[in-house]
Every structure is written in structure tokens, then in C-alpha cells.
Amino acid sequence: MGTVGTPQLVDTIDLLAGQRSHSGAVVPLDRCQVERWGLSIERATPEDPAHDGEVTWLMPELGLRLTRRRSRRRHSRREPSRLTVVRIERGARSWVTTDLLLGLQIPDQGAARIVQAEEFATAISAGMIRLSEADYALRTAHRTLEEITQHRDINQWLAYRGIFDLW
Numbered sequence: 100m101g102t103v104g105t106p107q108l109v110d111t112i113d114l115l116a117g118q119r120s121h122s123g124a125v126v127p128l129d130r131c132q133v134e135r136w137g138l139s140i141e142r143a144t145p146e147d148p149a150h151d152g153e154v155t156w157l158m159p160e161l162g163l164r165l166t167r168r169r170s171r172r173r174h175s176r177r178e179p180s181r182l183t184v185v186r187i188e189r190g191a192r193s194w195v196t197t198d199l200l201l202g203l204q205i206p207d208q209g210a211a212r213i214v215q216a217e218e219f220a221t222a223i224s225a226g227m228i229r230l231s232e233a234d235y236a237l238r239t240a241h242r243t244l245e246e247i248t249q250h251r252d253i254n255q256w257l258a259y260r261g262i263f264d265l266w
Contacts, residue, residue, distance in 0.1 A: 108198040112140060112157075115192055136160070136262045137187075138194055144168070157194060159187040161260065162239050164196060179206040180253055180266065181214070182243060184236040199228060199236040203244055211247045213240055 110121040117131045119142065129152070130141040138157040144150045149171060156165040164183045170176075183202035188195045201219040205211040219236065222228045228236070250256040253266050 108200075110196045110198075112138065112194045112196075113192065114138075114194070134264070136260075136264075139264075156266075157185070157187055157196060158260075158262070159189055161243070162187065162235070163243065164198075165266065167266070177207055179204045181205070183215075184239045186232070199232055201236045201240050203240060203247070205247060205253055211244055213244060 108121060110119055112119050112128075112131065114131060114133065117128045119126045119128055119140065126142055128140050128142045130139065132139045134156075136156075137159055140155050140157075141152060143152045147168075150168045151171045152169045154167050154169070157163075158165065162184055164185045164187075166181045166183070168178055170178065181202055181204055184199045186197040186199065199219070200215050200222050202214050203211050204214045219228070219233075223230070223233050246259065247253065247256045250259055257264070257266055
């Protein structure tokens with residue numbers, strides 16, 4: 100029995116229309132703002148029974164997408180943030196990201212950890228991620244993990260990277 104490969108996820112953010120499209124689905128965005136460090140987007144998630152919305156920052160200089168999901172329950176613990184290594188192509192009208200299927204999970208308290216390693220390895224084996232992309236993803240994930248570990252807080256790490264907006 101063969102292994103089913105995980106497809107790379109390609110998202111297109113249409114800046115003018117304020118929408119995100121992936122896998123044929125188009126989702127309206129509540130916020131889509133170009134910042135000096137990248138792109139900040141927010142969207143409601145009515146289809147998700149556990150989460151009210153999602154905030155995503157695309158940081159092209161770092162090759163990273165930072166995502167946080169907001170719980171519908173008011174007094175629930177904040178979920179860990181997720182950093183994903185992505186390839187980002189910026190345009191005047193749209194930004195396109197290709198997920199390289201490797202990332203970090205960063206809790207508010209506790210140590211960050213690498214996630215999606217199995218999907219990443221499967222995608223490499225299936226030829227869905229080129230070896231040069233795999234090397235880039237590994238270097239980016241490990242560098243980021245080391246930096247976040249040194250700074251012990253995602254906002255301090257962002258400030259170290261020249262991003263002073265609070266996450």
C-alpha cells in the first residue's frame with residue numbers, strides 16, 4: 100500500500116478584493132493590511148465550531164506565516180501560535196504563499212517545538228517539495244526555533260526581528 104502525499108497548500112490573497120483563495124474556495128477577509136514588515140490579515144471562521152476567527156501575518160523577509168486562532172469560548176486558554184515556513188510572492192494586487200509543510204508551535208508558556216515534520220518528510224519523498232526548498236525550510240525552521248528559544252517570548256522575538264507590533 101502506497102503513502103498518500105500531502106499536497107502543498109497554495110493561498111492567494113487578493114489585496115484589492117480583500118479575499119483569500121485556496122483549493123477553489125474563496126474566503127472574505129475582515130482585514131487585509133500591508134505593513135512595513137509584511138501583510139496582516141484577519142478573518143472570521145463561522146464554519147469552525149471551536150474558533151471565532153484567525154489572525155495571520157505574512158513575513159516575506161523571514162519566509163514565515165504566523166497564525167493564531169481565537170477561541171469562541173471567552174475564558175478558554177489561548178491556543179499556541181503557529182509559525183509555518185512558506186514561500187511568499189508579493190505583487191501589487193495579490194500575494195501568493197506556498198506552504199513548505201514545516202513549522203513551529205509556540206505556546207504562551209513553555210517551549211516552542213517543530214511540528215508537521217512527518218508531512219514534510221512525506222512531501223519530500225513524494226517529490227512535492229524540491230530538495231532546495233526542503234533545505235530552505237529546515238534552515239528557516241531551525242534558525243527561528245533557536246531565536247525564539249533565546250528570546251523566550253514571541254513578542255520579544257518579533258521585536259528582535261524589527262517587528263514592533265504586538266502579537
